[in-house]
């Protein structure tokens with residue numbers, strides 16, 4: 001028992017003297033996409049007709065339809081809703097892009113990954 005207590009104290013002292021193994025979030029290098037990584041679903045707003053198919057298909061409920069202004073569709077001007085992505089829920093499965101008949105969602109790797117922090121902030 002005494003020996004175990006001694007080991008604990010030693011380990012505590014070692015921990016105090018060691019450099020931290022984790023970095024403050026500001027020091028984490030932004031990672032770029034590799035060939036293997038999945039890209040970010042990105043809306044091409046001009047192509048979207050607001051059918052909501054992507055939102056209905058998303059397995060993570062990461063898509064919310066939000067007001068997207070007026071569009072001329074089939075000769076009529078109507079108010080449409082467009083998808084808004086919650087990247088903290090997205091699992092990058094690409095289903096939304098595959099289901100969209102208008103090709104209005106692109107899976108892109110040419111931008112920085114979106115990092116969601118524990119407090120909900122993104123960067």
Ligand code: SF4
Nearest residue numbers: 048049051052054100
């Ligand atoms: S992105 Fe495509 S599937 Fe989603 S609402 Fe627009 S047109 Fe429909």
Ligand code: SF4
Nearest residue numbers: 058090091093094096
């Ligand atoms: S990639 Fe998958 S999880 Fe992400 S928004 Fe599209 S359907 Fe939803």
